[in-house]
Amino acid sequence: DGGITQSPKYLFRKEGQNVTLSCEQNLNHDAMYWYRQDPGQGLRLIYYSQIVNDFQKGDIAEGYSVSREKKESFPLTVTSAQKNPTAFYLCASSMRTGHRVNEKLFFGSGTQLSVL
Amino acid sequence: DAKTTQPPSMDCAEGRAANLPCNHSTISGNEYVYWYRQIHSQGPQYIIHGLKNNETNEMASLIITEDRKSSTLILPHATLRDTAVYYCIVRVALGGSEKLVFGKGTKLTVNP
Numbered sequence: 136d137g138g139i140t141q142s143p144k145y146l147f148r149k150e151g152q153n154v155t156l157s158c159e160q161n162l163n164h165d166a167m168y169w170y171r172q173d174p175g176q177g178l179r180l181i182y183y184s185q186i187v188n189d190f191q192k193g194d195i196a197e198g199y200s201v202s203r204e205k206k207e208s209f210p211l212t213v214t215s216a217q218k219n220p221t222a223f224y225l226c227a228s229s230m231r232t233g234h235r236v237n238e239k240l241f242f243g244s245g246t247q248l249s250v251l
Numbered sequence: 252d253a254k255t256t257q258p259p260s261m262d263c264a265e266g267r268a269a270n271l272p273c274n275h276s277t278i279s280g281n282e283y284v285y286w287y288r289q290i291h292s293q294g295p296q297y298i299i300h301g302l303k304n305n306e307t308n309e310m311a312s313l314i315i316t317e318d319r320k321s322s323t324l325i326l327p328h329a330t331l332r333d334t335a336v337y338y339c340i341v342r343v344a345l346g347g348s349e350k351l352v353f354g355k356g357t358k359l360t361v362n363p
Contacts (some may be wrong), residue, residue, distance in 0.1 A: 170353070175355075176355060177353045177356060178338075178353035179297070180352075238297070241297070243292055243294050244293055244294050245292065245293065
């Protein structure tokens with residue numbers, strides 16, 4: 136059963152702590168994305184990766200880091216530099232068509248991060 | 252920097268058609284319009300996409316104006332389970348890269 140899996144569903148962070156959100160997909164998609172969603176707001180792009188070992192900053196990358204060592208995995212680390220990390224985090228993936236990324240995104244079910 | 256404009260909220264009676272508008276006046280000639288919806292606390296779900304012809308699938312219909320500056324998503328017989336936030340998105344070119352920009356969407360409430 137193909138899909139995109141995020142874990143954990145809920146995560147709590149202490150002051151000064153780094154936390155890592157997991158995102159795994161078995162859809163054989165080249166591109167993967169991380170979005171942040173605050174209550175009542177749209178999705179804002181944090182980082183995206185169009186191919187293994189390459190990733191680009193989105194609109195709100197400060198305080199976050201990512202890696203793309205495997206095609207299937209795109210973990211997001213929320214560092215202590217992110218002063219307002221409480222939000223709903225969504226991971227997505229999509230196919231590439233030639234040099235372009237397909238807009239048909241497949242989303243995970245999200246991780247709610249809260250600060251203790 | 253969303254390139255689409257949608258009303259923040261709409262209401263619809265159960266069983267009636269829900270028509271959700273979207274303005275995308277700066278869309279490029281070869282860019283598709285995509286629609287997603289997000290039910291509370293879940294990831295967005297793809298609904299439909301189109302370029303310039305009207306499109307229909309099992310979930311919805313998409314009507315795109317001839318000048319492509321706006322579109323309407325139609326849910327022909329809305330049910331309570333269609334209550335969600337609906338996003339209309341287009342691709343945005345940014346310094347050699349491209350990305351998809353999600354605005355705040357339209358919160359559709361289907362009432363019994």
